[in-house]
Amino acid sequence: MxxxxxxxxxxxxxxxxxxxxxxxxxxxxxxxxxxxxxxxxxxxxxxxxxxxxxxxxxxxxxxxxxxxxxxxxxxxxxxxxxxxxxxxxxxxxxxSAVPKKTVLLVSKEGHCLGDLLGRSYRGELPAEINAVIGNHRDLEDFSTRMGVPFHHIPFGTDKAGAFEELRELVDSHNPDAVVLARFMQIVPEDLCEHWAGKAINIHHSFLPSFIGARPYHQAFKRGVKLIGATCHYVTGELDAGPIIEQDVIRVDHSDTVADMVRQGRDIEKLVLARGLRWHLEDRVLVHGQKTVVFS
Amino acid sequence: MxxxxxxxxxxxxxxxxxxxxxxxxxxxxxxxxxxxxxxxxxxxxxxxxxxxxxxxxxxxxxxxxxxxxxxxxxxxxxxxxxxxxxxxxxxxxxxSAVPKKTVLLVSKEGHCLGDLLGRSYRGELPAEINAVIGNHRDLEDFSTRMGVPFHHIPFGTDKAGAFEELRELVDSHNPDAVVLARFMQIVPEDLCEHWAGKAINIHHSFLPSFIGARPYHQAFKRGVKLIGATCHYVTGELDAGPIIEQDVIRVDHSDTVADMVRQGRDIEKLVLARGLRWHLEDRVLVHGQKTVVFS
Amino acid sequence: MxxxxxxxxxxxxxxxxxxxxxxxxxxxxxxxxxxxxxxxxxxxxxxxxxxxxxxxxxxxxxxxxxxxxxxxxxxxxxxxxxxxxxxxxxxxxxxSAVPKKTVLLVSKEGHCLGDLLGRSYRGELPAEINAVIGNHRDLEDFSTRMGVPFHHIPFGTDKAGAFEELRELVDSHNPDAVVLARFMQIVPEDLCEHWAGKAINIHHSFLPSFIGARPYHQAFKRGVKLIGATCHYVTGELDAGPIIEQDVIRVDHSDTVADMVRQGRDIEKLVLARGLRWHLEDRVLVHGQKTVVFS
Amino acid sequence: MxxxxxxxxxxxxxxxxxxxxxxxxxxxxxxxxxxxxxxxxxxxxxxxxxxxxxxxxxxxxxxxxxxxxxxxxxxxxxxxxxxxxxxxxxxxxxxSAVPKKTVLLVSKEGHCLGDLLGRSYRGELPAEINAVIGNHRDLEDFSTRMGVPFHHIPFGTDKAGAFEELRELVDSHNPDAVVLARFMQIVPEDLCEHWAGKAINIHHSFLPSFIGARPYHQAFKRGVKLIGATCHYVTGELDAGPIIEQDVIRVDHSDTVADMVRQGRDIEKLVLARGLRWHLEDRVLVHGQKTVVFS
Structure with a gap:
């Protein structure tokens, strides 16, 4: 690494x-x-x-x-x-000589993880990626190939216990950034507060449109002509934290939900990579519900 | 003209x-x-x-x-x-040899009107603009300079009467398009139905975000990193009709609401002009709440 | 005005x-x-x-x-x-309380003129537009309707004499900006020097691609997937002065030269309006062949 | 894979x-x-x-x-x-059930390779990547980690011999696409003809601007406000083959050449991935020096 x-x-x-x-x-x-x-x-x-x-x-x-x-x-x-x-x-x-530490939380979708580990492998991210933690094992093989330790924490019936385990594991790395790289679990409010200003999420819509689950399905149904992605700090209110970065791409009537999912991945990757970089370089100042980004 | x-x-x-x-x-x-x-x-x-x-x-x-x-x-x-x-x-x-007829509804903000009358004057729009109707007189001078008849219908206490007068005046032109070019009145449901598929609105946000009044204020408050505009058919549900076209521009923390209003005008003008052109050239097919746009 | x-x-x-x-x-x-x-x-x-x-x-x-x-x-x-x-x-x-003075040089294409006079009419430009000077009379009617004096200087056989007349007329207004708003004449080197830092051109390509005449034809022939416009200071070397602003729009194989000309107008207008605004607000600092733009 | x-x-x-x-x-x-x-x-x-x-x-x-x-x-x-x-x-x-075969040619820069191998690993590319061939060994470790055979062909003094070896190795895979993923060698004319319609290059500028070496340095020197990337078919004339896809990103006076190189990587990756996908899905039809892209 x-x-x-x-x-x-x-x-x-x-x-x-x-x-x-x-x-x-x-x-x-x-x-x-x-x-x-x-x-x-x-x-x-x-x-x-x-x-x-x-x-x-x-x-x-x-x-x-x-x-x-x-x-x-x-x-x-x-x-x-x-x-x-x-x-x-x-x-x-x-x-700048003290490397920032980063932990990635993932589920099954590997495009954001793949993008960040690739950047890190090539020395393009101003950070060490110390661990990948997944609630499924789907991304273990890739993480291991890239030389980053993968930890599996199942989020089954005992969600509270799983979050407790997650908190301890994350905190053991004392990270500067905790990245929810398409981590499909809703983080409890107290953990949001505990990681305030450090936990960064990528949401696959142009917020505040299409909060919550299946935003591409919502976008398809509404017939929007652009789809987007939003990188934001995690707070107790779902998808409502201070926005760091957003971007969009054009879609049209010929794009199915599957097309949106596929094309959306590219914009999710870019928006998350930009947002994380700015965070790691101390370019993002939070005040209330908004950010000042000196990019 | x-x-x-x-x-x-x-x-x-x-x-x-x-x-x-x-x-x-x-x-x-x-x-x-x-x-x-x-x-x-x-x-x-x-x-x-x-x-x-x-x-x-x-x-x-x-x-x-x-x-x-x-x-x-x-x-x-x-x-x-x-x-x-x-x-x-x-x-x-x-x-294509039969010119389409268009009526513009306006209030006090003149940028969309100015853009459309300018295009029409230069022969860039595939339409005749037959009339401008305003609920204020602010844009009378400009319309007259551009050679388009201006009609003033005050929307004071008798809104229902005013809408009745508006309906008759608009219908007297038998228009192919009724354009709400920053017309700040909410059109009653029966009139929406009467003009279904013909009435086109420009909303100054990236719908479905920031429906209703003062969208730039809402955008500023939420701290979004892009602002947008949406051209859509008018239906009984406010700002929820089939979307014809949308676009966005980048803003940042240094942009005040006034800056957003100023920069937003340019994107409103473009989005409306594109949407109206496609409508007039029979490039927009509506099905349910969505459009197919063969641009 | x-x-x-x-x-x-x-x-x-x-x-x-x-x-x-x-x-x-x-x-x-x-x-x-x-x-x-x-x-x-x-x-x-x-x-x-x-x-x-x-x-x-x-x-x-x-x-x-x-x-x-x-x-x-x-x-x-x-x-x-x-x-x-x-x-x-x-x-x-x-x-900022002392209004900047601007003179516009035009030929036959009216979209940039229309855009700037419209903005000025609505009080959106931080400038007075003192005069429009055309080498053809095509845009006289529009300028007059907008209340701005139009001057016709024919550029026939005696080009040197015409440029001398142009120089005197422009200088009589002591302008802060001399805008070549699709003025199709090549300004002689001594006049470029005389107006250095004040004369602003809009070129209808993404410079340095497609310098000189008929850039949309050049773009069509090359099969590019984006077309653009460039706002730059005028210098003795054709289309090579310091760039203030550029932007592009997407085209595809279905776009003819006529389509590019039509769509290109919108990007030309925007790029020129932004560049001129920044110049008038003292946001553009020139150093050598490049600009610093504090937008 | x-x-x-x-x-x-x-x-x-x-x-x-x-x-x-x-x-x-x-x-x-x-x-x-x-x-x-x-x-x-x-x-x-x-x-x-x-x-x-x-x-x-x-x-x-x-x-x-x-x-x-x-x-x-x-x-x-x-x-x-x-x-x-x-x-x-x-x-x-x-x-569509017969997978397309692809060979990647690389040098030292790994971002395009990383992006394509990542997409292929995740099943996002409609292709098998059969081999990576490099004129340096820098990208061998990454390719091997991703499970794709890496071949090293040094391009030292005997360039003709190296190209002969390259031709044989590539042809042994009978590929549908030969991708020059930041391959820094100029392919000889006869090889361009031999691979006509199959060899795809990514050039790190908005062509036809900044042909040849060090385009970001050229862009920096000229002071452009947008930088871009171009995916095109390789022909005998350097950087002049039919363009498949292009895109740009905004830069400003504060961006150094190093910043452009860094930010440019993201647009290079996207443009190449889109162009390659369209090629593999038979969406690109070449006619003369231009393409029709049914994206």
């Missing part, structure tokens, strides 16, 4: 993300701080939300441009910038 | 559309009939719907290739083809 | 754009300056180009948040920020 | 494709023939090209609806339909 690692020091970055109540002077504060430590900013994005009065930013600096360690950067950022902002400020400093 | 007319006889066409219960041999019947009368087929499209067991076709033949008038074509087609098909067969033969 | 004006003071903005050799601390300098004058930043975008070593930014501040006039802002920004940057720094401060 | 096989007799089809000089009555002839043998047509597509005067059709009938074998169908179709058409008529009858 290969993972992306900085080919050289120029690719090694520290990434700061921050969300706080908006006020004048925040950008000046942050940029002055970064200038002080000699930070060479390679990406900087800002967003002021007039609707919520909230300010968001993401800054990526070359690690070799600053004279401090990532721990020192965190401490100084907390003391010199965050301390002067609102008490409900949310922030984070991450180090 | 210019309308598209065949530049020469090569562009003059007879268009046959037909929907009936599927069975083997229908294509042979139709194509043999057309071959018999010497018909030079310039467009032919077929669709068999395995779900409903229904068959649909649209055929366009060069008018100058057949030895019969359009009336004779209708009679012979009825006798030689349709008579041998199921009794609930729906069909139609139209003549 | 209506133009967009700030509905209220909250929409009145000062916009700073700047491009200079990249170095650490620029963002800090600019944001500290803006914080000093109390500037409420409503939009901020940055780009560091590793390829050219150039830095670009665009900042929009609420005019009512700063205690200075736009002239004072320019002076102080020059003295307090620009003076400390490289001598080849390019910058500009503009005031 | 799984391959798609008809799940039941309803999915077993005979597919007829035909191209010939256009004349009236062809559709009648074909459909009467199919009606005579009791053929239940599940898909029927026609195209008359006014430019070349050529007629194209593809018909899919349920195998269980006809009383003849596929060989008898071929004989009777030849005698009863084709014999009455022009002598340069090109036609073919294929049986």
């Amino acid at each position: 290969t993972t992306l690692s900085p080919a050289n020091s120029a690719d090694h970055r520290y990434v700061l993300t921050l969300g706080c109540p908006d006020t004048t002077g925040i950008v000046a504060k942050i940029s002055s701080f970064l200038a002080d430590i000699g930070g060479w900013i390679v990406e900087a994005a800002y967003h002021s939300d007039p609707d919520t009065g909230w300010f968001f930013t993401r800054q990526a600096v070359r690690a070799d441009s600053v004279s401090v360690t990532v721990e020192q950067l965190r401490e100084r950022f907390a003391a010199e910038v965050v301390a002067g902002l609102g008490s409900d400020t949310e922030w984070r400093v991450s180090d | 210019t309308t598209l007319s065949p530049a020469n006889s090569a562009d003059h066409r007879y268009v046959l559309t037909l929907g009936c219960p599927d069975t083997t041999g229908i294509v042979a019947k139709i194509s043999s009939f057309l071959a018999d009368i010497g018909g030079w087929i310039v467009e032919a499209a077929y669709h068999s719907d395995p779900d409903t067991g229904w068959f649909f076709t649209r055929q366009a033949v060069r008018a100058d290739s057949v030895s019969v008038t359009v009336e004779q074509l209708r009679e012979r087609f009825a006798a030689e083809v349709v008579a041998g098909l199921g009794s609930d067969t729906e069909w139609r033969v139209s003549d | 209506t133009t967009l004006s700030p509905a209220n003071s909250a929409d009145h903005r000062y916009v700073l754009t700047l491009g200079c050799p990249d170095t650490t601390g620029i963002v800090a300098k600019i944001s500290s300056f803006l914080a000093d004058i109390g500037g409420w930043i409503v939009e901020a975008a940055y780009h560091s180009d590793p390829d050219t070593g150039w830095f670009f930014t665009r900042q929009a501040v609420r005019a009512d948040s700063v205690s200075v006039t736009v002239e004072q802002l320019r002076e102080r920004f020059a003295a307090e920020v620009v003076a400390g940057l490289g001598s080849d720094t390019e910058w500009r401060v503009s005031d | 799984t391959t798609l096989s008809p799940a039941n007799s309803a999915d077993h089809r005979y597919v007829l494709t035909l191209g010939c000089p256009d004349t009236t009555g062809i559709v009648a002839k074909i459909s009467s023939f199919l009606a005579d043998i009791g053929g239940w047509i599940v898909e029927a597509a026609y195209h008359s090209d006014p430019d070349t005067g050529w007629f194209f059709t593809r018909q899919a009938v349920r195998a269980d609806s006809v009383s003849v074998t596929v060989e008898q169908l071929r004989e009777r179709f030849a005698a009863e339909v084709v014999a009455g058409l022009g002598s340069d008529t090109e036609w073919r009858v294929s049986d």
Whole structure:
């Protein structure tokens, strides 16, 4: 299992993300701080939300441009910038050289799993995929061929017990992302809360249309001219979590449900891969029911 | 007001559309009939719907290739083809040299009106626009500048009376299409039935998401990453009629509701213009709650 | 002719754009300056180009948040920020309350003209359209109906003389944008230089494919599956200036050249309208043969 | 290695494709023939090209609806339909139950290979992938993991010898498709002719833009706002063969060449997978330098 690692020091970055109540002077504060430590900013994005009065930013600096360690950067950022902002400020400093850990939850459909393991195998995902967990054994052979441990947890009559086992197994990897890659079980509310901001689902419709089961059948019945897929954070309310990414493809009257299922797979794979990548690169900031995505 | 007319006889066409219960041999019947009368087929499209067991076709033949008038074509087609098909067969033969008539219903938002009148002025629409009817006077000046009669029907306290006046005025033009070009009134069920298959609406969302009022506000609140527009036939159930065309554009966290309204206009205009064109060219066959569009 | 004006003071903005050799601390300098004058930043975008070593930014501040006039802002920004940057720094401060002036050059095809005059009529373009100049009279009637003065300059045998007349007429309006809205004449090199950074063309292909005449015929002959349009700054080299915006639509084997021409119009209109809007809102920064577009 | 096989007799089809000089009555002839043998047509597509005067059709009938074998169908179709058409008529009858054979040619980049082997593994491709042949060993491990034989043919100093070896190895599989899945060698003209209509390439640009080497570098330098991929038949002229499919994705000033390479991979995979599928399902008819794609 290969993972992306900085080919050289120029690719090694520290990434700061921050969300706080908006006020004048925040950008000046942050940029002055970064200038002080000699930070060479390679990406900087800002967003002021007039609707919520909230300010968001993401800054990526070359690690070799600053004279401090990532721990020192965190401490100084907390003391010199965050301390002067609102008490409900949310922030984070991450180090691109520390690989993110990911666990995939699957059922029988293998296209999203195949896509993610392929990307990971080729070093295209900024993550290690530590485990695949399935409620069926259908995808064990593929996972094993790709060198990723597969765990089978049957979801039969004792669903609560199965979810307890799932929680322990997932948590044992301390993952940065828990990906529901066409995992066909509805996650209980307390587990949603436990994995809040980490659990990512791919739903095979353009949400909020066609929530729940068999969305392609619903789309076929309604006669829509585009079908889509949605990557979103998992919350207690089914298919209603903050949306990270969506996309659509064109269908027409000649497409059967089977055609939609087949064509939809490609858009599901792409939307999930993009959403997961942005999550792993700290490009997604959640606020309430919505996301800011600095792609 | 210019309308598209065949530049020469090569562009003059007879268009046959037909929907009936599927069975083997229908294509042979139709194509043999057309071959018999010497018909030079310039467009032919077929669709068999395995779900409903229904068959649909649209055929366009060069008018100058057949030895019969359009009336004779209708009679012979009825006798030689349709008579041998199921009794609930729906069909139609139209003549591209007879311009279609269109009436536009508007309110205050002028972008769809402006787009359609512009296309009509430049001879890009296969239709005459006979009248613009508004429940406000905001778009009177523009319509008049473009040479199309504007009628004002206020929808104040006596809505029923206003709809009665609207019905009479529209029907006086005997239109092939009644276009709700951002007409902000909900058409009563009996009028929907009266104009069934003729009344076309543009809704500013990707249906079935965000039905009803202020869809861009709903989209903003939900945090979707694409916004869309839907052109559909008007039926008694709000925003639930058969969909003719849909399209979307990408938005992100930096787009306010006002940005969505602005960018959405462009997609509304395009989707309506495409849907209306297909309707006018007999490319849309309705069956139940869905359409077959031979675009 | 209506133009967009700030509905209220909250929409009145000062916009700073700047491009200079990249170095650490620029963002800090600019944001500290803006914080000093109390500037409420409503939009901020940055780009560091590793390829050219150039830095670009665009900042929009609420005019009512700063205690200075736009002239004072320019002076102080020059003295307090620009003076400390490289001598080849390019910058500009503009005031959203001062309407931009635009002149349109046309020939016989009216779809781009119709689209822009319609947007302007409805107050959707951040510009005044001061004049339409055509080498044919075909679009005079439409321009006049829309209340915009039309000027006819015949481009017969004395092309040099016609371009001289065109230059004088255009320059008399001192425009911020000179839009070649399907103007079918090749502008001489000296005039391209004279209007550098202001003259915007719409080319009906996905450049760099199908440069020059009859691009839809070229596209048809090559059998491409998508056709496009490109909005770019005009330079001395034909269809080779910095690209502002491009888009495409799908075609297939059933589309004739006439179909491509018809469908292409819609994408030409959209691409030109987007490109022009971004230019007028100071969202486009040119560097060498490329653009940075802070859309 | 799984391959798609008809799940039941309803999915077993005979597919007829035909191209010939256009004349009236062809559709009648074909459909009467199919009606005579009791053929239940599940898909029927026609195209008359006014430019070349050529007629194209593809018909899919349920195998269980006809009383003849596929060989008898071929004989009777030849005698009863084709014999009455022009002598340069090109036609073919294929049986969906006979799996198509495919050979993949690769170099070092594994994303297209990974995508195709993944689809094949999951039974999503209507083909057997019989062999992967690489001019480097980089993709041997992956192919082997997926259970597909990998052959290494070094293309060092003796290119002619290597191509001779390649030809023999490929031909030993008698493939229906030879896919250049980011194979970085230019195939000699005689081999292009030998594999005419079977060899399919994926080029990582929106052709005809950026022919030849390093198209993403060319796209970056030109500053285009969309990048694309093109799937086409291989002919003697580099990157100039008949185009099967193309698609694009949006990029902007912030995308480096490396970003384009990364994002471009996704569009390359999709475009190749779609093009190959259509080829394998006999949906692509080539005429001169162009294709008719009955997708």
